[in-house]
Amino acid sequence: MRLLDSIRGRVARPASVRRNLLKTLIQSQTIWLIFFFIGPAGLYRLEEKLHLAPYRFSSRGWRIAGIVLFLLGWLLAYTSAAFMVVKGKGTPLPADATRELVVAGPYRYVRNPMAIGSFAQGVAVGLFLGSPLTTAYALIGATGWNYFVRPWEELDLARRFGRPYVRYRDSVGCWIPLLQPYDSEYNNHQTQTIHQGERNGHHRQHPATRKPHT
Secondary structure (H helix, E strand, O other): OHHHHHOOOOEOOOOOHHHHHHHHHHHHHHHHHHHHHHHHHHHHHHHHHOOOHHHOOOOHHHHHHHHHHHHHHHHHHHHHHHHHHHHHOOOOOHHHEOOOOOOOHHHHOOOOHHHHHHHHHHHHHHHHHOOHHHHHHHHHHHHHHHHHHHHHHHHHHHHHHOHHHHHHHHHOOOOOOOOOOOOHHHHHHHHHHHHHHHHOOOOOOOHHHOOOOO
């Protein structure tokens, strides 16, 4: 935890929406090239060298499933990125992070829609190729992100945005979407009511003390 606390994200400098969209597009395309093309291509060749090709599950059905899942993941990831740019006044990268807390669009239903969309795309590439190593690569990446990257991101967000983020984190799941969208104004009102009750001697559990949704 001390190591995580010592690493801080860099908030984006003030810039126009167009500029932030351009930076986000460049960032996302670079990441897409590395993780969805170069990585899977290398693993696909490695399977041949390791004589794992007979274990591939390539078929027309798997390829169609891969295409559909990839498009859905792409739509979710890019929609989420657009909300981060427009509402957050920054980009999705921690080195150029948003200036405002984003609780709009897909973020009203789940805390990490970009991660969900991206990992769905990774699995989709594995399904399309019928590649066991590529599919495992995507699942291992998702697990690693959940246990090593996500805790740091949440710590950094709590540090930058304070109580509003803590309320959001404790109300919205990381992987499982809400059926009803998160209402930040309602939650702000509820917290103000709780604080007023505490000041008047009525002790209630603050929402921030609840166990975070995962």
